[in-house]
Amino acid sequence: MEILLHLLEGFGIAFLPLNLGLAIFGCLLGLFIGAMPGLGSVNGVAILLPLTFLVPPTSAVIFLGAIYYGAMYGGAISSIMLGIPGASTAVATTFDGRPLARKGMADRALVAAATASFVGGTISVVLFTLFAPPLADMALAFGAPEEFALMLLAFATFIGLGGDDIPKTLFSIFIGLVLSAVGLDIMSGQPRLIFFDIPGFFHGINFLVLAIGIYGIGEILWTIETSHKGVEVAQARISVERFVASLRSLAGTLKTMVMGSFLGYFVGILPAAGATPGSLMAYGVARSIAKDPDSFGKGNVDGVVAPESANNAASTGSMLPMLTLGIPGSPTTAILLGGMVIWGLEPGPMLFIDHTNFVWGLIASLYVANLFALILNLAFIPAFIAVLRLPFTILAPIIFILCVVGGYAPIRDMHDVWLMFLFGVVGYLLRKLDYPMAPAVLAIVLGPLAETSMRQSLLIGHGSPAIFFERPISGGIMLVAIALFAIPLFRLVRRAARRAAS
Amino acid sequence: MRQAELILALVMGLLSAGLMWKSAELPIGWIPDEGPGGGAFPFWLSAGMLACCIWILVRWARRPTGVAADTGPYIPREARTQVIVVTAALAVMIGLIHIIGVYGSVPLFLVFYLRGLGRHGWPMTGAFAVATPIVTFFFFEAILKITLPKGYTEPLFYPLYDWFL
Known part of the structure; x- marks a missing residue:
């Protein structure tokens, strides 16, 4: 009951003209960003975050949340029309979306993707509304040791479940944490890691500098390299009759949508997993439970519906730990979390007590954004197709300029712009060699919190690390984290043993 | 690789x-x-x-x-020149901000990119090169009150500051 009251209050905030306008605008912007090949929610949120200093935090987070949602919808558009995923989260959508488009049924695939996204979004927001308050209540009892244990768990999921190369994932986590330590030592206030005595390092390295570098500049360089050959835009015929027929044909896929939504939501909560593996898993499950698994990959609508419902549900899922625990569930929410710090909010369970307007305004606006993303998506399909024809040689320089200005804006120091450029180029070079980048972005956001909570815990425990294991909750989380770290080690040992035996 | x-x-x-x-x-x-x-x-x-x-x-x-x-090339030969040229252009653009400011550097970068790399016509190039800095000025300086670096062109903006800030 209390939840319903809060939610109603939240709708009151979400429907304020400014917030509603920003939600709709954010959806539209997100749809376009998502539809552009190579750009996804994380790029949009990273590049546009500096523009939100104009409005109050609640409006800012509603705007960015809407971009996040819109981009999840939009990703499907380029997957279907170009056969190039709009973002990694829409990779699985190409498997069946592209064959459908080739068969002249692009409209059916687009309608299916939008509808599935809506179902995924709606189911996950309802789950979110129900889960968030009790989880936040529980998290209120957390002290520094629990916080540190949770952060360790977040990093451990990258090692145990991330699926990327282990030493490269670890390297990415470490470098993100080291970059976050630049500036002043949080305890003693002494300058730390001031390279070559350059004064710009005294204010530390803002996470946005790394995020815009990697997801703005690095991403565009990557896209320039991979898309230098022209791509072919599929034809889509759209009429009201065809549209209604497409909608009708979706009735049989409802089961797949619901499956994808639940799967996506729970996978999305895990920091390392998120929307990309969530959508791939949903695709796999849909194929294995289908009566005609052989038709997958050749243009089965279920193959579009499963990943699209899952990636939207996952994006909501990843907001759950961000709001309740202060641990982001995805790179995009890591950037949102960093944004909250810039806006002067302390992420974590206290938000549910001190800033109820912020939390419930955001939750209610997710319902609103989900609806508008669906309407705008269906209404603007022709416009998105036109955008896909926009030459990259116009888009790329505009995005570069946004990155430069966006990198400058938070601290107003050209030093940051140069650092961002450096991170972008190095990030691009590392990414080519399969170094995952998301752990570094998560680490630079969590670094200051992780170090503070670790050192505070050690102070409480008089310098003994036993404190992390003596308390029941932190002890439990630590054990899970250690187990996750051990998974790849266990695999290595087993592989070595097998090789020795053979 | x-x-x-x-x-x-x-x-x-x-x-x-x-x-x-x-x-x-x-x-x-x-x-x-x-x-x-x-x-x-x-x-x-x-x-x-x-x-x-x-x-x-x-x-x-x-x-x-x-x-x-993988013994293949690190960056495919066809894309290598383009990636290097774009990276260098970006570095020059950022470097020029120190001297001629955002409003001098951005149009130059756009002209180079749209005309030089994109082979777009002059009307298109010109429109972007003129419109982008104007939009940037109104959005960042007039609305957001974020002063962007102008290098030696700063004095040229004093009258604009009087009007808009």
Whole structure:
């Protein structure tokens, strides 16, 4: 009951003209960003975050949340029309979306993707509304040791479940944490890691500098390299009759949508997993439970519906730990979390007590954004197709300029712009060699919190690390984290043993 | 690819060692009853980075898999020139901001990119080169009150400041 009251209050905030306008605008912007090949929610949120200093935090987070949602919808558009995923989260959508488009049924695939996204979004927001308050209540009892244990768990999921190369994932986590330590030592206030005595390092390295570098500049360089050959835009015929027929044909896929939504939501909560593996898993499950698994990959609508419902549900899922625990569930929410710090909010369970307007305004606006993303998506399909024809040689320089200005804006120091450029180029070079980048972005956001909570815990425990294991909750989380770290080690040992035996 | 894997791991290893050395400017040891010193957190994390690089190097030498076994080019030849030109243009653009400011540098960058790389016509190039700085000015300076760097062109903007800020 209390939840319903809060939610109603939240709708009151979400429907304020400014917030509603920003939600709709954010959806539209997100749809376009998502539809552009190579750009996804994380790029949009990273590049546009500096523009939100104009409005109050609640409006800012509603705007960015809407971009996040819109981009999840939009990703499907380029997957279907170009056969190039709009973002990694829409990779699985190409498997069946592209064959459908080739068969002249692009409209059916687009309608299916939008509808599935809506179902995924709606189911996950309802789950979110129900889960968030009790989880936040529980998290209120957390002290520094629990916080540190949770952060360790977040990093451990990258090692145990991330699926990327282990030493490269670890390297990415470490470098993100080291970059976050630049500036002043949080305890003693002494300058730390001031390279070559350059004064710009005294204010530390803002996470946005790394995020815009990697997801703005690095991403565009990557896209320039991979898309230098022209791509072919599929034809889509759209009429009201065809549209209604497409909608009708979706009735049989409802089961797949619901499956994808639940799967996506729970996978999305895990920091390392998120929307990309969530959508791939949903695709796999849909194929294995289908009566005609052989038709997958050749243009089965279920193959579009499963990943699209899952990636939207996952994006909501990843907001759950961000709001309740202060641990982001995805790179995009890591950037949102960093944004909250810039806006002067302390992420974590206290938000549910001190800033109820912020939390419930955001939750209610997710319902609103989900609806508008669906309407705008269906209404603007022709416009998105036109955008896909926009030459990259116009888009790329505009995005570069946004990155430069966006990198400058938070601290107003050209030093940051140069650092961002450096991170972008190095990030691009590392990414080519399969170094995952998301752990570094998560680490630079969590670094200051992780170090503070670790050192505070050690102070409480008089310098003994036993404190992390003596308390029941932190002890439990630590054990899970250690187990996750051990998974790849266990695999290595087993592989070595097998090789020795053979 | 294989060479790049080696070179990058070596460079990152050197960077890690440098970071360790730099972190050691602050106490990295254990302070009794308090826990680690101010330099310990970055020091041990950099040590972790170094360990990862060594891990990658050992694997590269002993049993190459994935990118370490890939003998193809690091950046495909067809795309290499374009990536390098774009990166250099971006660096020049950022560098020029120090001298002629955002409003001098951005149009030049756009003209170079749209006309030089994109082969778009002059009307299109001109429209973007003129419109982008104007939109940027109104959005960032007039609405957001974020003053962007103008280098030596600062005095030219005094009258605009009087009107809009």
